[in-house]
Amino acid sequence: MTTDPVRGIFTNRTLNLRSIKAIGYDMDYTLIHYRTDDLEKRAYEITRERLSRRDWPVDDLVFDPSSVVRGLAVDLELGNLVKATRFGYVIRASHGTRMLSYEEVRKAYAGTLIDLSESRYEFMNTLYSLSEGNLFAQLVDRYDAGQLPGVRSYYEIAEAVQTALDRTHVEGTLKAEIHANPDRYVVPDPEVVRALLDQQHAGKHLMLITNADWEFADKMMQLAFDPYLPRDMTWRELFPTIIVSSGKPGFFAHDHHFYRVVDEENALLKPHRGKLEDGSVYYGGNATIL
Structure with a gap:
């Protein structure tokens, strides 16, 4: 089987995915591509x-x-x-x-x-x-x-x-x-959804880590993902860990605390300590705690 090189996933060194348990993704220009x-x-x-x-x-x-x-x-x-x-x-x-x-x-x-x-x-x-x-x-x-x-x-x-x-x-x-006006700005890409489903089925823990705020991230992920997922499945079921307003690249260098979004409708936050819980939405934080 031949693969379109434009659609391939590449690394700059040998990488055995069997040893990778979790994969984190940015949203803009990574999971969602724009015109x-x-x-x-x-x-x-x-x-x-x-x-x-x-x-x-x-x-x-x-x-x-x-x-x-x-x-x-x-x-x-x-x-x-x-x-x-x-x-x-x-x-x-x-x-x-x-x-x-x-x-x-x-x-x-x-x-x-x-x-x-x-x-x-x-x-x-x-x-x-x-x-x-x-x-x-x-x-x-x-x-x-x-x-x-x-x-x-x-x-x-x-x-x-x-x-x-x-x-x-x-x-x-x-x-x-x-x-x-998503048709003007967003490039639909069902293959991204299929690739993530394959990773989920292979037992990978998928994480969304975006600088976007919760309201925008949720709306855009619904638009870009939900139409291509199996019936009754939503984008949130792909990502047990969701981190918004992460402040990258500072996310990888600073020691900012995590906040949990306790009211998703109004984006109300509560300081969070300890392990991140699957299914919750978190704000800020840093890679060391993650």
């Missing part, structure tokens, strides 16, 4: 509106999905987007939206290795980075042209864009639009 250009365009537009309210000249800016990709690094010191090799050598770069020549790249980065642990760099490692990278590059152009009065550095531009984009994703406008 990236449409979703990131709308996120860009809402974020642009927020920046416009700061009297920044952004109303004429347009989202360009082809201008950035995942895997780039943002150089906050020079206002550049850079593509580096696995060893940290810069091979291509743009300043704002303008591609730099070979000589300009060599002059800026000769003897410099991109170290993502340094505060100078931000790694664009998710599809959410597309709208953020677009706005940052375009605003670098405006800053260089003297059109952002009061802004003193590229760091400030990046912070303003990230703060506005975070609010776009946390607050309700974009979420409400996704839920109201």
